[in-house]
Amino acid sequence: MQFSFHDSAINASSTSDLIPALRVKDLAFYYGSQKAIESVSMDIYQGQVTAIIGPSGCGKSTFLKALNRISELEGVVRVEGQVEFFGQDIYSRQVNLNRLRRQIGMVFQKPNPFPSSIYDNVAYGVRVFSRPNRVSLDETVESALRSAALWNEVKDNLSKSALGLSGGQQQRLCIARALAVKPKILLMDEPCSALDPIATMKIEELIDSLRHELTIAIVTHNMQQASRVSQYTAFFSTDESRIGQLVEFGATTQIFMAASQSRTRDYVQGRFG
């Protein structure tokens, strides 16, 4: 199978120059008493795109949702190990969850705009934390929509319902909404799985342009996409115990062209999972 890589991935700088935005140490995650992932240790480097790949049910979404503690809304969950966000343990008691999630934004698999206007969708996160004046809010909304490559399509319809947008536009709106609060990290869980190839391409371009401002972790089932957009790749899988594990983490070129584990090689070549 042929992969095309991102320019920066081919001459990826050695990891020693990179600052880990998130440092995951020996993470295990339980839904109730059911262990979903175990012993995951990896870094997500600042200013880089990290792809997370692996067969269905191996815990990719679980891992992502553990990074901004959003999973705690879905039921009783338990975490072992550590996740450090620029050195701060996010599971420490002092951490304010709302402030944490503002710093570590998330885009979900299915576009989930609020049933309100396009403008109000993008302004939502800003309004949650402050009472901005109209001018500065207008600026924030416009720049977020521009960053998400949606501005030209919606600038005349900002007061229209967000639910009237196409699926691809809705997903870019959700990205704009996440960007408007200026997070340091953006977690994306299969952001293109509901989109057609053209909308997918737009979002891939978007990810690339955002890389310079923020750190991105993206879950994807599309190997080509992982190779195109990411500099680093983590391959997750399950064994007989049905518990997700990190099999291999490394530079994207290495994972796709010279993986050290045979399971990784099989998966990226499409012989497994």
Next chain:
Amino acid sequence: MKQTSITPELCRPLSPARTVFNYGMTTIAFLLSGLALLPLLAILLEILRQGVPGLKWEVLTNLPAPVGMEGVPNGFANAIVGTLIMVGIASLISIPVGILTAIYLAEFSQGKAIAQLIRFVVTVLSGVPSIVVGVFAYAVVVLTVKGFSALAGGFALSIIMLPIVILATEEALKLVPTSLRLASSALGASRFQTVFRVTIATALPGITTGVLLAVARASGETAPLLFTALFSQNWFEGLTSPTASLSVMIYNYASSAYAEQNKLAWSASVILVGIVLFVNIASRIVTSNRFKNR
């Protein structure tokens, strides 16, 4: 390879037994739907037939005339006003309490035992006969303050409305997709912000429908008012005085021995059904909310 035509297979009719069964079932379903509509139509037609002839402007603007008086304007304006006031009082009590209870049940209780208990009690309450609610309000309010009043009537009606508001609101809140709550939290919103800015806003059409249904139900209740607001031949005299209502007026006048009072009861029925219908239509319009589709 020889291509056999698919046409005979596609155009072959179903077996006679299946055809008969299909048509038979369709006919039966159609007839039964008609049968279900019959009582409703019969009631509406009868009320209109009997009530509309007596429905003049003067009955909407005048007090009931003493029986046997000729040439005096006769009407039930006080009953319309009384119904509106008491349903208003009931709404002021039951809507905030009901919506907040539903928010607790749907958003904050997280399956605690106390939530199950509340839900059970509310369900039971929704099935309590309205005459029992009337007797209860009589014991609690009327006997304590020693007097029939609009407040007591409103209180009794609020007990009728409360479970409807709670159950409908909780259903509406539960229908809000979890993905919206996650999206809100992922932007740093607290649980309260999520509930008040996203969940309720999204559920608003459903909540409104529930509230309006409760209003419609309360407007037509008689039994809770018989023991609490009683009735009055006069204009509304204040929240602590006995107060007229359409439903009690219909109850009194329909069984009266005087033909003109019977006639007035029919006209009042038209007004009452009109109010209920109006509220229901209003709830339909609100439900087709502007953000549902583009």
